[in-house]
Amino acid sequence: DAKTTQPPSMDCAEGRAANLPCNHSTISGNEYVYWYRQIHSQGPQYIIHGLKNNETNEMASLIITEDRKSSTLILPHATLRDTAVYYCIVRVGTGANNLFFGTGTRLTVIP
Amino acid sequence: KAGVTQTPRYLIKTRGQQVTLSCSPISGHRSVSWYQQTPGQGLQFLFEYFSETQRNKGNFPGRFSGRQFSNSRSEMNVSTLELGDSALYLCASSFTGATTDTQYFGPGTRLTVL
Numbered sequence: 001d002a003k004t005t006q007p008p009s010m011d012c013a014e015g016r017a018a019n020l021p022c023n024h025s026t027i028s029g030n031e032y033v034y035w036y037r038q039i040h041s042q043g044p045q046y047i048i049h050g051l052k053n054n055e056t057n058e059m060a061s062l063i064i065t066e067d068r069k070s071s072t073l074i075l076p077h078a079t080l081r082d083t084a085v086y087y088c089i090v091r092v093g094t095g096a097n098n099l100f101f102g103t104g105t106r107l108t109v110i111p
Numbered sequence: 112k113a114g115v116t117q118t119p120r121y122l123i124k125t126r127g128q129q130v131t132l133s134c135s136p137i138s139g140h141r142s143v144s145w146y147q148q149t150p151g152q153g154l155q156f157l158f159e160y161f162s163e164t165q166r167n168k169g170n171f172p173g174r175f176s177g178r179q180f181s182n183s184r185s186e187m188n189v190s191t192l193e194l195g196d197s198a199l200y201l202c203a204s205s206f207t208g209a210t211t212d213t214q215y216f217g218p219g220t221r222l223t224v225l
Contacts, residue, residue, distance in 0.1 A: 032211065043115070043201050043216035044154070091210050098144060098167055099203075099214060101154035 004088045009106040012082075018075040020105050022088030025069040032091050033064060034099070035073045037084040044087065044101075047073065078109045113138065115204050115217035123223045129190040132220045134202030136183050140215075142166075142208030143185040145177060148199040148219075157200075160185050161208045189222075197224045 005023040012018040024033065032051050036044040048055055048062045050071075055062045061074040075082055087104040116135045124130050136143050144167075145157040156169040160179035177187040183204075189196055199219045205212035 034213075036216075041199065041219070041221070043203075043218050046213050046215060049213065098156040098159060098169065099146075099154075100156070103153060 004090055004102055006086070006088050006102065006105045008103065009108070011108050011110055012075075012078045014080060014109050014111050015077055018078040018082065018107055018109070020073040020075075020086050020088075020107060021070065022073070023070045024088070024090050027068050027090050029068075033062065033071050034089045034091055035060070035062065036087045036089065036099075036101075037082075038087070038104075039081075039084045047086075078107075080109050080111065083107060083109045115202055115215055117200075117202050117217040117220050119220060120218065121221045121223075123225060124192050125225050126192055126194060128192050129188060130192060130222060131186055131188050132200055132202075132222075134185045134187075134204075134217060136185070136202075136204030137215055140204035140206055141183050142205045142212070143179055143183065144203045144205075144208075144214060145185070145187050146201040146203065147171070148201060149195075149197070154201070157187065159208060166208065192224045194224050196222065198222060 032049050034049040035047040038044045048060050050062045064071045085104040085106050087101050118133045142161045144159040146154050148154045159167040163179045174190045179185045199221050201219045203214040203216045205214045
């Protein structure tokens with residue numbers, strides 16, 4: 001699976017959009033981009049995933065650049081409950097079914 | 112639909128003992144994966160079970176083992192506990208275990224080894 005690079009930490013004001021970047025410059029054509037988050041000492045929570053098109057669900061939007069070398073997770077109106085560590089993971093479409101978690105981005109939403 | 116459940120949520124053991132952790136996947140999910148999370152190593156893959164067979168295994172010693180039952184419930188066992196085994200153990204389930212299937216995690220079991 002391709003390696004991802006994320007900033008170690010970010011702050012966001014409550015009510016504003018949180019934009020979390022992820023670099024995956026070695027991504028292959030059949031690798032998906034997944035986002036999970038983990039609130040302190042809880043199990044990771046699935047947020048969203050995509051292959052090449054932008055995706056949106058009730059939690060967030062995922063913007064993938066045209067060359068697929070980077071992506072941005074957008075939380076449109078951050079709340080205090082969105083404070084968590086956010087993990088960007090790329091997964092190949094075939095092969096072993098296991099997730100490689102990096103160190104993620106610690107997002108702190110400030111009142 | 113109920114999520115992934117793990118029992119117990121907290122466990123305290125002493126060195127040399129063994130421990131068994133349980134995971135019930137989301138109804139209809141047949142793949143169960145286990146992960147270990149420690150402050151130093153982060154989240155690491157232990158193994159995956161599908162249809163009662165271990166399909167993939169991470170880089171952990173043989174003291175870590177698991178099994179899956181016909182109802183897809185899974186257990187993992189750690190024998191001869193070491194202090195370094197103190198961690199949050201997470202279970203995740205998915206429909207078939209295909210890499211395009213989303214994995215959903217349980218709340219974890221916090222194991223403390225004294």
